Amino acid sequence: MTMNEAVYERGPKTGPSLIEGLFAVGAHYGSLKSRRHPSFAQFVFTSKNGSDVIDLEKTGAQLNHALETIAALAREGKKILFVGTKPEARRLVEEAGTALAASFVTERWVGGMLTNFRQMRKRVERLQALTEAKERGDWQVYTKKEQMLLEEERKELERNFKGIASLLELPAALFVIDPRHEKIAVTEARALGIPVFALAGSDCDLVFITHPIPGNDATIASIAFFLDRVKEAFASGQKEREKAAEEKAAASVAEAAAPAAV
Helix, strand or coil: CCHHHHHHHCCCCCCHHHHHHHHHCCCCEEEEHHHCCHHHHHHEEEEECCEEEECHHHHHHHHHHHHHHHHHHHHCCCCEEEECCCHHHHHHHHHHHHHCCCEEECCCCCCCCCCCHHHHHHHHHHHHHHHHHHHHCHHHHCCHHHHHHHHHHHHHHHHHHHHHCCCCCCCCEEEEECCCCCHHHHHHHHHHCCCEEEEECCCCCCCCCCEEEECCCCCHHHHHHHHHHHHHHHHHHHHHHHHHHHHHHHHHHHHHHCCCCC
16 A cells, blocks of 8 residues: 555545645655654654655645635735745745745845844845945946945845845744754744744754644755645735725725715
8 A cells, every 4th residue: 555545545634636736746755764853753654764754644734724824814914934045945935935025035044134133124224225326326436346345245135135125024924944954043933922834844843833834845846835835825815805905995985975864
């Protein structure tokens, strides 16, 4: 019996289509059993050839719960910060953030990005000031060496902060790819009481993850699968919020246009 068949036999609560999708992208592949974190044990289906196999039924349940919460945040107009600095995640995280007009971190996590938010905003403002000055041609008054130094500073700031330029206040939540790799981000979020959604492999510590999604966090196909569903959930919540605002505005206009009661 294959792992996929075994999941079906146990009666998946999440429906075969989701389980099939998870299985197709290899979401069930965990790390070596010897590297498994004790907090992840509840999500392990079995071990094969020394590696963990993640229980996709539980993954589906955790994913659905996370998506419902993410959609609710979007309906409330809350902001989510996407974090994924490992090579496999960078492009996908940036695409997700861009598609949702959300903030993202894909290079290195700069220490204090959340816990020293005011200082971080100063660095973003410095980036914006340098970029605007360059575009206006203000740099022409400087020597070539001075312009080169300014450009080096601008590029370094852009590399670290371009994804959070629009983040004017602390995010309502973080969505992290591989919390083990993004330990500093998770630690800062925890210190501030910011909930963390995380796609986490079997080597990850889930103790301080508010919404863990057990799954393969090491391959592009798997990461893309989860991020696509997060994008759909968040976009759906945003549309519901926009629709509610339009209906409220229409109701206000109708009320204003209605003849006064005699």
